[in-house]
Amino acid sequence: MRKLLELDDLKAWYDPKKQVLKGLDLELGEHMVVGLIGLNGAGKTTLMNVLCGLHEGSSCTTKRFEGEDLDFKDKTFKAQRYIVFSEDESFGYFSFDEYVTYVFGCYGKTPDKAYIDGLVGKFGFGEYRGTLIKDLSLGNRRKAYLITGFALKLPLLLLDEPVNGLDFNSTEALYALIAGYKEFGTVMFSSHILESVTLTSDKVLVLENGVIAKTYSGSDITAENIRASLEKEDGVNDV
């Protein structure tokens, strides 16, 4: 499997004296599903923000995307990835269809209408397509951003806590879409829900104290293994 993203010794901080990510090494292959799991405050969202060039305080000795050196803020890298944030209130005055048109324009792509219609159907979002995003409920807003992310079919899709706010049917649809995204690229998603990683992931990264403490793949990806790993880290288990 070819390497998609390689990071060595990634450090990130809000206060330089207190690092959130403490020399993290990350390697993602092409066309795979990677689950990122960890307790509250482990640094999952910070890692996502660093990958999107949104976090100012960070350093990294090696950064490569598809074998080439990368800059998180560079337009070329940005055009290869899309992120769905855990909390998002952006573009509230667009409808979903307008948002899709706008985002596809940013990526220089033409929306595949039939594919988008299919995704809208899977998430049961049809009646909300023309509603302003700001007027949507939390779950429906999340669906609007998720559908856009899946429809772009980019080499790297980042999802921060994608399950939050989704109803049962949409969660099932999301798991199927995450597992099927390998056809187009790699998806890395963070989650507090063990089921979401065990049902979809080829590789699970356990983030502890700012580093990848444990990696599971293949048949090792079981709820028992991951739970044991998290319980060992801290007496509190929020999974």
Added chain:
Amino acid sequence: MFKMLSRKLLGENCGSALKNVFISVFIAYGLYSIGKQIPLSEKVLVLTAVVFSGTLVIQTLGSADNAKLLRGLFAMPCDERRTLAGYTAVTGLYVLTSKVSLLAALFFSFTKMTTYRWVLFLLAFLYAVFGGVAAFGHFRKRPYISVLYVAAGVAAAFLLPDGKAAVIALAAADAVCAGTLFFLKMENFRIDPTAGRIRKVRTTGRPAMLIPRYLGRYLLEHKAYIFSTLFIVGFAVFFALNAERMGLDIACGMGLAAVSINSPVSTMVSANRGLDRKLDALPAKTEKFFIPFGVTLFCFYLVCFGLFLAAFHIAGGKGGIRYIAIAPVFAAEGAFLTSFLENKYPIKTWKTEADITHNPRKYILPIALMIEAALVGFI
């Protein structure tokens, strides 16, 4: 309760409020140094204070930010009277420090403010706070009472007696108004701006129109921003006319520059952290967002400048002919500078809405245009 509520609107330890007062004092002394005085009757002073402050009180009580703040409050077992008293005090202090202090600065700078006038101004402001809170609280169930409060405020200004009687009358009106707050409960202030308002929009297939449409909807949603734009234009006309009558050749140009102080539009991205973050995360933010944003702002500024120049001439202003040719240049500069600043230097460290309104960044454009207006005046 006061402390909990004030943290949101006035900042930690009232830090934002103090900063805003400091800025207003700075502006007051800056404008005072111009040395121009305009005669103003007590009735106009009181009417301006009541209408301006009252509008802002109602706008603050009905804002989406407040809806979020109160949602948590309603879930708590709070004492009704103390909560309402704290809520009224915090709202009043917020309006006073963030917006009314600027009005006070203008009065201080351009008209003779004796102690007697300051007392009238303060009493008029208190009437606006108590009356505004009461009018807002009654509006949903008894809108006719709200109308009575507004009418009483305007009537108080028009029927204001002279001398000490004015102070006594206004103080009595304040006491009565404050007393009527006892008939209200916190429940009367519950608002949910988005509840039941699911709006469908018609989507056209023209990507070029997406950003103008976005900005248009943003302004229509915040109608107060449109009114504040008209207020700024009105103030600029008043300011420029008086300055011209006092022999200032560049008065019209200064008025144009004053129109460009329009923070809601010039800080649309800064005011929405989610939008700012998303734009940073997406590729081509300059080409796909900030260029069309700038073009839309150009049209917006052009309309505002057009309104200003038309009103200036209708009101008898004379020196504005050359500025008809310059207005598009100012509009283009305003659009470019605003878009550039929002793109490269968005305001990120704000905690309250007033932190954005009074950020020094918003004065860059008016000052730049003011200098240019002065240069044009010397040609």
